Amino acid sequence: KQEVTQIPAALSVPEGENLVLNCSFTDSAIYNLQWFRQDPGKGLTSLLLIQSSQREQTSGRLNASLDKSSGRSTLYIAASQPGDSATYLCAVSSGNTPLVFGKGTRLSVIA
Amino acid sequence: DAMVIQNPRYQVTQFGKPVTLSCSQTLNHNVMYWYQQKSSQAPKLLFHYYDKDFNNEADTPDNFQSRRPNTSFCFLDIRSPGLGDAAMYLCATSRELRGGWSGANVLTFGAGSRLTVL
Numbered sequence: 001k002q003e004v005t006q007i008p009a010a011l012s013v014p015e016g017e018n019l020v021l022n023c024s025f026t027d028s029a030i031y032n033l034q035w036f037r038q039d040p041g042k043g044l045t046s047l048l049l050i051q052s053s054q055r056e057q058t059s060g061r062l063n064a065s066l067d068k069s070s071g072r073s074t075l076y077i078a079a080s081q082p083g084d085s086a087t088y089l090c091a092v093s094s095g096n097t098p099l100v101f102g103k104g105t106r107l108s109v110i111a
Numbered sequence: 112d113a114m115v116i117q118n119p120r121y122q123v124t125q126f127g128k129p130v131t132l133s134c135s136q137t138l139n140h141n142v143m144y145w146y147q148q149k150s151s152q153a154p155k156l157l158f159h160y161y162d163k164d165f166n167n168e169a170d171t172p173d174n175f176q177s178r179r180p181n182t183s184f185c186f187l188d189i190r191s192p193g194l195g196d197a198a199m200y201l202c203a204t205s206r207e208l209r210g211g212w213s214g215a216n217v218l219t220f221g222a223g224s225r226l227t228v229l
Contacts, residue, residue, distance in 0.1 A: 004153070034217070043117075043201055043223035044154070089153070098144055099203075099218055101153040 002027045002094050006102035013080055014110050021075040021105045023090030028071045030094040035064050035075050038087045038104065047088075048075070080109045114138070117202050117221035124192055125229050132187040132224045134202030143185040144218065145177060146201040154201055160185060161207065189226075197228045 003026045013019050023033070032051050036044040048057045048064040050073070056065040063076040077084060087106045091099040115136045124130045134143065141162050146154040158167045160179045174196070176188040189196055203218040 032217075036220075041199075041225060043199075044220040046217065046220070049217055091154075098142075098156055098159055098205075099154075100156075103151070103153045 002030075002092060002097060002100045004090055004092055004100050004102035006088075006090055006105050008105060009103065010106040010108075012108040012110060015080060015082060017080050017109075018076065018078050019080055019107070021077070021088050021090075021107070023073040023075070023102055025071045025073075025092045025094075025100075027094050028068050030068060030092045033064075033066055033073050033090065033092045034099070035062075035073075036089040036091065038089060040086075044089065077107075080107075082109050082111045085109050115202055115204055115219050115221035117200075117224045119224060120222065121225050121227070123227045123229065126193065127191045130189045130192055130226065132189075132200050132202075132226070134185045134187070134221055135183050136204045136219075137183070138204055138206070138219060139182065140204035140206045140219070141182070142205045142207050143179060144203040144205075145185070145187050146203065148199045148201060148223075149197075157187070192226070192228045194228050197226055199223045199225050 005024045007022045030052050034049045035047045037047050038044050050057050050066040061078040066073045085108050087104040089104040091101040093099050118133050144159040145157045148154040156168050157171045174190050178186045201223045202221040205216045205218045
């Protein structure tokens with residue numbers, strides 16, 4: 001059974017810092033991995049999707065990498081801003097199971 | 112814009128009073144999903160419809176039911192809500208190729224329906 005773990009659970013950084021969020025998964029036979037953003041009390045916004053054959057994806061200040069063999073992904077946020085404050089969720093699709101999510105990393109960027 | 116719309120955004124109900132949450136989509140996706148997300152927890156899949164075929168997760172309580180009258184709409188019925196059912200309920204859709212599950216396609220989520228049980 002696929003399990004997804006995100007570390008750290010919470011992170012607080014000053015504005016302007018670069019930061020890395022981590023995601024690990026137990027079954028490396030994945031179809032794809034997605035990073036989502038969730039604002040308090042809101043739904044999910046897809047940030048980046050990495051197919052199993054890809055190593056990384058970039059969107060603006062965000063870069064997601066995938067190392068399928070080791071069961072790891074990272075989300076790199078450059079030059080963080082207060083507006084980046086949110087919970088970031090990692091989710092993988094594998095086998096016959098739709099997306100399995102981690103619990104997320106709650107990010108606070110302090111002005 | 113094509114999208115996934117959930118109603119209501121906020122629902123307050125009394126203990127034991129049935130609730131129905133709705134999800135509609137204009138993406139013409141053939142798969143629709145319902146996830147439950149409790150506070151500070153990972154979203155948990157309750158069930159999904161692959162076309163008209165209903166797929167229930169093994170640990171989804173019988174208190175939760177779903178209906179999909181057509182491609183565009185899917186409903187989540189909670190027959191007798193308990194305090195432990197208070198959560199955000201997320202609907203999502205995807206397009207899967209005919210002939211089987213690939214899991215390779217992106218899920219599009221709605222904004223969610225937050226349920227409060229008094």
